[in-house]
Amino acid sequence: MTENDYLAKIIIGCKNGDAECFSKVVDIYARRCYGYFYRLIGNKDVSDELLSTLFVKLVEKIGSYKGGSFESWLFKIASNIFHDYLRTKQRQKKLLDERKKQLKLEITVPKQADSERFDKLQVQLGKLDADTRELIMLRFYSQLSFKEIAKTRSEPIGTTLSKLHRGLKKLRELME
Amino acid sequence: MNGQKEENLKELFEKFFTTEQAQKAVEDVQKAEHILNEHPAPEPDKELIADIKSAIAASLLAKQTSIFRTIVYKAAAVAAAVIIVAAIGVNLINKGDRSEKVVYASIIPRAIWESVDIAADDVDLAILTAEIEQIEDEVLALQLGKSGGDSDTAVTELEMELIETDSYFWKG
Numbered sequence: 131m132t133e134n135d136y137l138a139k140i141i142i143g144c145k146n147g148d149a150e151c152f153s154k155v156v157d158i159y160a161r162r163c164y165g166y167f168y169r170l171i172g173n174k175d176v177s178d179e180l181l182s183t184l185f186v187k188l189v190e191k192i193g194s195y196k197g198g199s200f201e202s203w204l205f206k207i208a209s210n211i212f213h214d215y216l217r218t219k220q221r222q223k224k225l226l227d228e229r230k231k232q233l234k235l236e237i238t239v240p241k242q243a244d245s246e247r248f249d250k251l252q253v254q255l256g257k258l259d260a261d262t263r264e265l266i267m268l269r270f271y272s273q274l275s276f277k278e279i280a281k282t283r284s285e286p287i288g289t290t291l292s293k294l295h296r297g298l299k300k301l302r303e304l305m306e
Numbered sequence: 307m308n309g310q311k312e313e314n315l316k317e318l319f320e321k322f323f324t325t326e327q328a329q330k331a332v333e334d335v336q337k338a339e340h341i342l343n344e345h346p347a348p349e350p351d352k353e354l355i356a357d358i359k360s361a362i363a364a365s366l367l368a369k370q371t372s373i374f375r376t377i378v379y380k381a382a383a384v385a386a387a388v389i390i391v392a393a394i395g396v397n398l399i400n401k402g403d404r405s406e407k408v409v410y411a412s413i414i415p416r417a418i419w420e421s422v423d424i425a426a427d428d429v430d431l432a433i434l435t436a437e438i439e440q441i442e443d444e445v446l447a448l449q450l451g452k453s454g455g456d457s458d459t460a461v462t463e464l465e466m467e468l469i470e471t472d473s474y475f476w477k478g
Contacts, residue, residue, distance in 0.1 A: 147366055147369065147370060149359075149362060149363045149366050152359075152362045152366070153359050153362070156355060156358055156359055156362070157355075160350050160355055160358070161349050161350065164347065164348075164349065164350040165346070165347035165349075168347045168348060169347050174348065177350075178351075178354050181350055181354065181358065182354070182358050182361060185358050185361070185362055186358075186361055186362065186365055188362075189362055189365045189366060190369075249345060250345065251341070251342070251345035266338075266342075270339060270342050275313040276313065276318060277313070287318075288321075288322050291319065291322060291331075292322070294335070295319075295331050295335060298334055298335050298337075298338030298339070299334045299338070301338050301341065302334060302337050302338045302341060305341050
């Protein structure tokens with residue numbers, strides 16, 4: 131049985147509500163999805179939360195998977211979860227900023243201390259713009275082709291190639 | 307399902323860059339991906355994976371319960387609808403039967419009711435009428451003394467005829 135056939139069989143089981151098949155999907159994809167969230171956010175607790183959300187969403191949405199690249203479909207959900215998290219975070223930040231203004235407090239953010247907790251790659255990734263960072267992580271952890279990534283992001287393949295090439299080149303320069 | 311393994315990066319970049327630029331771009335991508343491989347992200351804890359699996363099992367159970375409940379509700383709704391329709395149907399049929407069940411009972415035949423000459427149309431009545439007429443003639447003959455014989459015998463015969471007629475009449 132090929133890898134694709136094995137995965138197809140598992141997905142059919144998931145569609146039939148088989149908990150064992152969902153467990154296998156978790157075993158196959160948890161590490162990659164966790165890496166994707168962690169490299170984008172840089173926080174273990176939030177990555178834990180988003181990974182749980184992803185697999186619970188998978189149970190809810192498995193009926194809407196109509197074939198094609200499963201990775202592409204799964205990472206599209208992961209990307210949506212990440213963007214929902216960013217939106218929530220932005221709303222919270224906005225509320226917090228308003229609160230700060232009201233209290234007239236001066237808060238200094240210990241940026242260096244935060245950075246020290248991350249590995250070198252995480253620090254350098256933080257220097258890339260959010261969209262490029264997400265694109266690199268999508269490419270690396272989903273293992274999708276450029277064509278599939280372009281389709282997932284609803285943009286021309288030339289744009290995806292160009293953005294990713296620039297981003298990876300910059301990351302390489304930052305890491306050297 | 308893993309599209310990255312099957313893709314030819316050089317060929318893809320050559321669609322947008324010159325051959326030299328494409329070669330350089332492929333090297334950039336490969337080197338950067340090598341850096342990413344050398345710096346793996348932390349892996350999820352075993353406890354987290356166990357929690358996720360439990361959450362999935364709970365979610366599936368809730369989903370199945372919900373589906374079962376929906377089926378039961380739908381079945382109950384369908385059964386209620388069937389009962390209502392059946393009740394209405396039975397009610398309508400009963401109404402129809404009731405109108406058909408009305409019987410106009412009569413001890414007098416329809417032909418007699420519609421007859422203009424009852425004595426002629428009803429055979430029994432015709433016989434009875436004929437006998438009465440015969441008796442009347444005989445009584446008249448007796449009164450007039452036309453019997454020309456023994457008047458006692460004539461009276462006896464008349465009485466017998468009356469008894470016979472009376473018995474036929476009550477027999478119907």
